[in-house]
Amino acid sequence: MKEPKRIELPREVWIGPGVVVKTLDVCRRLCPGKAAAIVADQTTFAIVGKVIEKQLTRAGFSVGHVLIKEADVSTVKRVRKFFKKRASFYLGVGGGRCIDVAKLASFQDGVPFISVPTAASHDGIASSRASIRGGKKATSVETHAPMAIIADTTIIRRAPHKLLAAGCGDLISNLTAVRDWELARRLNGEPYSEYASTLSLVSAEIVMENAGVIARHTEEGVRKVVKALISSSVAMAIAGSTRPASGGEHLFSHALNLVAPKPALHGEQCGVGTIMMAYLHGEDWKKIRATLKAVGAPTNAKELGIPAKYIVKALTIAHKIRPDRYTVLKSGLKTEAAERLAKATGVI
Secondary structure, three states, X not given: XXXXXXXXXXXXXXXXXXXXXXXXXXXXXXXXXXXXXXXXXXXXXXXXXXXXXHHHHHOOOEEEEEEOOOOEHHHHHHHHHHHOOOOXXXXXXXXXXXXXXXXXXXXXXXXXXXXXXXXXXXXXXXXXEEEEEOOOOEEEEEOOOOOEXXXXXXXXXXXOHHXXXXXXXXXXXHHXXXXXXXXXXXXXXXXXXXXXXXXXXXXXXXHHHOHHHHHOOOHHHHHHHHHHHHHHHHHXXXXXXXXXXXXXXXXXXXXXXXXXXXXXXXXXXXXXXXXXXHHHHOOOHHHHHHHHHHHOOOOOHHHHOOOHHHHHHHHHHHHHOOOOOOOOOOOOOOHHHHHHHHHHOOOO
């Protein structure tokens, strides 16, 4: 008999133009107390954080905000110290860094968290995991899912297209992440969820089937990407791990962060990694590459802005990033094999 499993999901998801006005109502209904803690960066606070602060203040909430630059352990400590464990709930307003810091700080303080993304660059906007840098590399930490997600597509659409394209790269990577998971089930006896894997693949297919719409950067395209990112997060919640959305392509991206002087965006690197992992799995890597091109995402080292030697180096050490994760890279690649792979797929 399988062990009981708890699946934590957001209670409410608001998606559409102008839904940021729902923030006050959501806070009133779902959050205990009236002490709100806003985590943002300088840009995202000016765009929407200030608006939310005014909304809540006028309604009688006690509101404080902290502006951050990094998503690391010291920043999380600084945020928690600022609010002195008096916050009733946190709001992460911005991209990955702001949401991840608010997510972990709220988890450690034992209070709810509301995700207010200003860009659709990765699936962290709805997941229960936070990518926090502890030392030289970022660590994926289990926290809790947001109590609510308020994704205002008017605001998200104003973000540079580069960020939306990165979100597409993160979603397309589900295609090879699921293949790695299936491989781990067959060869390593790893627990597997058909429901989670199917939902993950559907999230990727949304991008594959709507590349043209997404490329036009319309509200419709932004909405499709946001929905897909949220469903990808739900797949991880059902699985109880990042397996449905993180495989060899993510290990490659994490390795690239270690070796490249100036890494690209997470989703951009994962997209390029997916091209190569699909090649190793015998999947249609050319279709994946064509989709990434269509949405405006990088497909090679030059477009990532990363010299070829770092691509090759990352491929050779990717299997060491998470030795416990069985992927198509499990046995590791020698330098010559890594170079052949990158050249065969046009990455270098």
